[in-house]
Amino acid sequence: MNRRSLLAGVGGLLAAGGVASSGLLAAPAAAAEPADVTARPERDGRVEALLKKMTPAEKLGQLQLLGNEADARTALATGQLGGVFSVVGAAKLNALQHIAVERTRLRIPLIFGLDVIHGYTTNFPIPLAQGSSFDPAVAGADASVSAKEARRSGIHWTYAPMMDVTHEPRWGRIAEGYGEDPYLATKLAVSKVRGYQGDDYSSPDRLAACAKHFVAYGGAEGGRDYNTVDVSLQRLHNFYLPPFKASVEAGVATVMASFNTISGVPAHGNGYVLHDVLKGAYGFRGFVVSDYTGVQELILHGLAGDGADAAAAALPAGVDMEMVSTNYVQYGQQLLAQRRITNDQIDDAVRRILLVKFKLGLFDHPYVDEAGEVKAPSPAALAQARQAAGRSMVLLKNDGPVLPLAKTVRSVAVVGPLGTATYDLNGTWSGLGTGAATTPPVTVVDGIKAAAPGATVTYSAGCTVDGADTSGFAAAQQAARAADVTVVVVGETAAMSGEAAARSNIDLPGVQQQLVAAIKETGKPFVVVLVNGRPLTIPYLHDNAPAILEAWAPGVQGGNAIADVLFGTVNPGGKLPVSFPRAVGQIPIYYNHENTGRPADPANKYTSKYLDLESGPLFEFGFGLSYTTFRIDGLRLSDTRMPSRGGRIQVSAKVTNTGGRAGDEVVQLYLRDPVATIVQPVRRLRGFQRVTLAAGASTTVTFTLTPDDVGFYDNAAKFRVEPGKIEVYVGNSSAATLTSSFTVT
DSSP: OOHHHHHHHHHHHHHHHSOGGGTTSSSOGGGSSSOOSOOOOOOOHHHHHHHHHOOHHHHHHHTEEESSHHHHHHHHTTTOOOEEESOOOHHHHHHHHHHHHHHSSSOOOOEEEEOOSSOSSSOOOOHHHHHHTTOHHHHHHHHHHHHHHHHTTTOOEEOOOBOOOOSOTTSGGGGGSOOSOHHHHHHHHHHHHHHHHTTOTTSTTOOBOEEEEETTGGGOGGGOTTOOOOOOHHHIIIIISHHHHHHHHTTOSEEEEOSSEETTEEGGGOHIIIIIIIIIISOOOSEEEOOTTTTTTHHHHTSOSSHHHHHHHHHHHTOOBEESOOHHHHHHHHHHHTTSSOHHHHHHHHHHHHHHHHHTTTTTOOSOOGGGOOOSOOHHHHHHHHHHHHHHOEEEEESTTOOSOOTTOSEEEEESTTTTOSHHHHOSSOSOSTTGGGSOOOOHHHHHHHHOTTSEEEEEOOSOSSOOOOTTHHHHHHHHHHSSEEEEEEEOOGGGSSTTOOOSOOSOSTTHHHHHHHHHHTTSOEEEEEEOSSOOOOHHHHHHOSEEEEOOSOOTTHHHHHHHHHTTSSOOOOOOSSOBOSSGGGOSOOSSOBOOSSOOOTTOSSSSSBTTBOSSOSBOTTOOBOSSOEEEEEEEESOSEEOTTTOOEEEEEEEEEOSSSOEEEEEEEEEEOSSOSSOOBSOEEEEEEEEEEOTTOEEEEEEEEOHHHHOEEOTTSOEEOOOEEEEEEEESSTTOOEEEEEEEO
16 A cells, blocks of 8 residues: 555544544544543534535635735635634724625634734733743733733734643743643643633633643654654643643633644644544533644645645544645545545534634624724733733842842943843744834833932943854943942843744853853952843853842833842742753753652762763752742641542641741642652642742741642553552742651542
8 A cells, every 4th residue: 555545544544433543643542531522512503503504615614724814815705714813903804804704605704813922012021931920810910911902903812822831941932831840830821811711702802712732842852843742641641731631621712733743643633632632531612723834744744645635634633723724625625525534523623613703702793993903002011011020030049149239329230232122021922913013122221220210320232142252341341340230131032932943052142151251250249130031051150140030031011120120129039930950961851850760869870860960950940039038837737648539638838038028939839659650750849829928927828639639640541549658848949848748548
């Protein structure tokens, strides 16, 4: 049998079986959570009435999503278009909608989508920074503001939140997610879904959200975007899937398939993850959209021989709407005639898409009021963005202490290529909305001038972000010698993280580290502010800089928010959502790893470690300092036994601000199952609370644990709660030492 015949046979098997995983494309259905059929979309009378009127061509047209006006107008001429993305501007969108609603036979409105990742007009900190807040309300505020601005400007649908958990800092898209922990990612992703959608996403202030990328995209080998992911079933379900499961339970409207393969099967053709898990076990009733040309790329992956094969693999697997490529429209009727896809599969996809359009209220209100388009951030939105940025920054070091700076300081030198940066403070995926390109972020220099109006503030770049020229060092040193304190602002440009922005070396780019060394040579006090979209390898800064503030890409109010922290208006309380490696050769390094039979032991050569590098991260997950100090003690458990069915244990601890100023602490709870049939991570985050305490004040934080917190998925993707001892750790990072235990019975 030749290659094309084999693929045709696979397509026929899928069509005949109606379950993608019954063919050669995925793990056997028996390995899924208990579910035999795809969850049907809600049966809505309006959808059913419309579906009965539709021709096969019109049905296939609803499965098509295009990304520019010209192609959209061409497709609308034959009524074969379901939605448009990346077209911005209320007038442009209304013009396209008028064609769909007034000139096509069935008058079905278009859905308009856009990558509203961390802001539409008002750019909030990047999602990785929001992860540092350990505060779901920060993600929710971003989503709520973004939804209001985007919907009033004609957008209905955002391709967010991205909830890809990853252990790979070289991967540029780490900036778009919440880091290395599935529990933290779940809490923030659910908050963002609710912020976008509210209780009713037909509201003029809400958007339909999209959980992406389904699934395991964060496991791309080598951190290279679009690359292969080889993952066991237990890790897929324990590590990558939890945020998606929770988002479905929270009512997310849509899901986007990922670019990667999953154990040899591309996600866009993977019936196990899309059909059996998402639409089956999770009961997802919205629609699945492909990523950009994701269906077409099944050919390059080697799953499909041509566009017809690609469509025959993707639609039965569970991809309902095709973005950019046109294989569904082009080959759908041919595939029906060949029985490689079925009418039921097409109808299921169309139902899902039409139902979301009805839930968005598009049939009743297809147009947007062009006078209400949001072209500039409101004062309230700017205030929320500034607060979010302040809550998202992490103080990594503060010897002396150098920080906070006195507002009465006489002179400040700002040094470094990002000291006057504007759009680089926004980070990746910014500026797509109307107004964003005309509202540059506040620079660090301007933020410092506003925070210390009596100070003389000078600026010297010293170097570029990624250049080799050191001729500016002398001027930077002169500025530092003339000032009371120097703020060195270094890091990455916005283009160095995000999609298609993998880096093989995650040191400070260019000669920026040398610039920091030059400032150190002056002998004057200095502070390093990092602006970046990923963890960096910064052992030199760790050893030589008196103070380090991780600001990430802080958004439109970035300069003001950085100054708020530098001068103590905001006491930093953020924590790292991802481990910082000591060197790139240490990657992957993450706190929630499994033990080996020979854990690292500096005194024993024959243990799991490097000869030339200290074990452990430079900064661990959950780490972050404050301008005050805290003590966590008094750990108590409400019981020493938890029944495996219906059991509950309350874990409480006392946290006290032992310093001289008010501040925030994030109390974190970790669990370990030391003996299990599937080896468990050395620690798993299962609770966190960010609390604000006045100097000398105390409070008690309480966490409730259930069997869901101690259970895990096995290699048949079955959830297990096993009897035995569970260790509890509570503290202010993943290195917490306050411990107790209970027994699952």
